[in-house]
Amino acid sequence: MPKLKLPAPPIPPALKPTPRRPHEHQHTAADHAKEAGIGAIGWVDERLGASGFGRWLLFRKVPKGTNWFYTLGSATMFAFLNQAITGVFLAMYYDPNAINAYESVRYISNEAFLGEFVRGMHKWGSSVMVILIFLHMARTFFFGAYKYPRELNWVIGVALLILTMAMSFTGYLLPFDQRSYWATVVGVNINGTGPLVGPYLSDFLRGGPDFEAITLSRFYAIHMMMIPGAIAALIGAHLYLVTKHGTTAPPWYKAETDPELRTEKE
Amino acid sequence: MNHRQKEQYLRDYSVLKNQGKPFWPYAVAKDGAMAIVVVAAIMLMSLILGAELGPKADGTTTTYVPRPEWYFFFLFELLRVIKPPYLVPLATIGIPTICMILLFLLPFYDRGPERRPERRPIATTAGVFTIVAMGYLTYLGAAAGSPNEIDMNVPASVKAQGVQAARQFEAGKQVVAQSGCLACHKIGENGNDGPGPHLTEIGDRLPRDAIAQTLVNPTAPMPSYAGLKESDPQRFENLTAFLSELKTQD
Numbered sequence A: 001m002p003k004l005k006l007p008a009p010p011i012p013p014a015l016k017p018t019p020r021r022p023h024e025h026q027h028t029a030a031d032h033a034k035e036a037g038i039g040a041i042g043w044v045d046e047r048l049g050a051s052g053f054g055r056w057l058l059f060r061k062v063p064k065g066t067n068w069f070y071t072l073g074s075a076t077m078f079a080f081l082n083q084a085i086t087g088v089f090l091a092m093y094y095d096p097n098a099i100n101a102y103e104s105v106r107y108i109s110n111e112a113f114l115g116e117f118v119r120g121m122h123k124w125g126s127s128v129m130v131i132l133i134f135l136h137m138a139r140t141f142f143f144g145a146y147k148y149p150r151e152l153n154w155v156i157g158v159a160l161l162i163l164t165m166a167m168s169f170t171g172y173l174l175p176f177d178q179r180s181y182w183a184t185v186v187g188v189n190i191n192g193t194g195p196l197v198g199p200y201l202s203d204f205l206r207g208g209p210d211f212e213a214i215t216l217s218r219f220y221a222i223h224m225m226m227i228p229g230a231i232a233a234l235i236g237a238h239l240y241l242v243t244k245h246g247t248t249a250p251p252w253y254k255a256e257t258d259p260e261l262r263t264e265k266e
Numbered sequence B: 001m002n003h004r005q006k007e008q009y010l011r012d013y014s015v016l017k018n019q020g021k022p023f024w025p026y027a028v029a030k031d032g033a034m035a036i037v038v039v040a041a042i043m044l045m046s047l048i049l050g051a052e053l054g055p056k057a058d059g060t061t062t063t064y065v066p067r068p069e070w071y072f073f074f075l076f077e078l079l080r081v082i083k084p085p086y087l088v089p090l091a092t093i094g095i096p097t098i099c100m101i102l103l104f105l106l107p108f109y110d111r112g113p114e115r116r117p118e119r120r121p122i123a124t125t126a127g128v129f130t131i132v133a134m135g136y137l138t139y140l141g142a143a144a145g146s147p148n149e150i151d152m153n154v155p156a157s158v159k160a161q162g163v164q165a166a167r168q169f170e171a172g173k174q175v176v177a178q179s180g181c182l183a184c185h186k187i188g189e190n191g192n193d194g195p196g197p198h199l200t201e202i203g204d205r206l207p208r209d210a211i212a213q214t215l216v217n218p219t220a221p222m223p224s225y226a227g228l229k230e231s232d233p234q235r236f237e238n239l240t241a242f243l244s245e246l247k248t249q250d
């Protein structure tokens, strides 16, 4: 059976396990479990061939100088995951029609187990995600990270920004209280003032010339099926490109012509 | 960037990349720490700030505050800054669309090889200006609020018409105060200056029928109050009566 050779993760020397001497070698239960584990992973990998992908993703290098600003992108992704997970739980109770929507949200807030906590996480998570996405965008902007060869990653990013704002806009209506209802009426009207496509856009959002029950179902479908799928797919493309090109080094770092000159430092 | 500059960049980059640390476990540890901070912050906000739920939506009542989520304030404030009606489409859709197109195309018109912010004065200034402008508009939006009281005495011209008229004026004033009109209009010293026009002297400009017409069938972004007219014609009458009495006083 071909054994999978996992590359050793580059951990600092102090933490590396000392190899065992041959005479200490004995087959404990732990050893057998380890063998079985490696065997199982090897079996799967023989059929999936995913280990190359894992190596490509995890054992690449990030350039010198990579700092905390570089965590903002993945932080945005975690905020998105938070929205996705809490959103699924809200969807278990939410009823997207104009008659019951408000009651179902009230039920979530007041009666469902941890309901208000999950709804709060979804609500505040949206603010956090918007803040993080703007910070991440500012980072890539000021670091000039949108330049060659990462132009397309910037373009995907802008699409993600627009979709994220569209998520906030459609989600705001769903609790169907006075505040969200009237804010959305005004928001859809604002869309309608746009040149050329404006009126069509607001008709599409409302599902007709007037703001009615069907509007809510429409917002719900857009909010929980159309956009999240698109965002997930685009994040995938975004991260593929990030891994392919590597993240930029901070613009202040210059490559030294002879790396030997600096081996003494660090 | 020309061909030589591209090659130069890729060469420099591969040197820097080789001097860096592996993604696993170094970058993963940082990203993980950040993820914990993010989720903990969200949980704390949820616990401390909760998730309020206002009264149920109702297209026929009008006691509401048309306020978007805070991160849309800057768009709404843009409407206040740009007032002339013929410019409204520009403010609502025009400017955001132009900004989005400029953002999309950024890597295609800014193609210089320089990446340090202090050596890209135009890009950096534009970026800082955008952030300051958005921050300022968001602040304005947060500070504006939506007053729901009108401080105004019954004018002499209405008093002269008798007690009935004065009472209707007061009642109409209540309706306007509770209906969120002041979020977009200014009446005397009350309310916000924009995006809608001042209503202080609306009675001079429009007859009562035309005002009623505007309320039922307004120009966006003002919402329609047709629902109020159907469900509570009396309140709607009071509303138009009040507005049509708002005239220059001498």
Ligand code: HEM
Pocket (backbone or CB within 6 Å): A069, A070, A071, A072, A073, A074, A075, A076, A077, A080, A133, A136, A137, A140, A145, A146, A150, A153, A154, A155, A156, A157, A158, A160, A161, A235, A238, A239, A242, A246, A247, A248, A249
């Ligand atoms: C859902 C939203 C987004 C997610 C989950 C996301 C995720 C990421 C991640 C994990 C990285 C790796 C480096 C880092 O974290 O800084 C990255 C890089 C990048 N992102 Fe995003 N991003 C999002 C939105 C955006 C937006 C709105 C823009 C800009 C308009 C953008 C432009 C870029 C660029 C240019 C890079 C390459 C940076 C470099 O190589 O230094 N992203 N993104």
